[in-house]
Amino acid sequence: PGMAADIVAFRLDTLWHAGGAVHDPLAALVFCQPQPVAWAIVNGVPRVRDGRLVGLDLVELVERHNRAAVGLASRAGMRG
Known part of the structure; x- marks a missing residue:
């Protein structure tokens, strides 16, 4: 009680x-090839x-x- 959980789960199937x-x-x-997280609980x-x-x-x-x-590119002098 009173503790927060941080956990992630990945599908392996x-x-x-x-x-x-x-x-x-x-x-x-x-x-293996990276895959998105299936489940995540933070705090x-x-x-x-x-x-x-x-x-x-x-x-x-x-x-x-x-x-x-766009803002970063503009400040760096890059044009789209």
């Missing part, structure tokens, strides 16, 4: 982990559920990052 996860699941995560709060971000407006986040990228 995918084509990208085929074979490797049978003998050594940890090695499959390290050496006791679910942040990724079934591979999807929870509690974020993804469209707004992408737009904000695109604006930041």
Whole structure:
């Protein structure tokens, strides 16, 4: 009680982990093709559920990052 959990879970039943996860699941995560997190709990709060971000407006986040990228490129003298 009173402790927050940080944990992530990856799916190992995918084509990208085929074979490797049978003998050594940890090695499959390290050496096989990277895959998105399936589940994540940060500070006791679910942040990724079934591979999807929870509690974020993804469209707004992408737009904000695109604006930041344009600003950085402009300050660096880069032209689009």
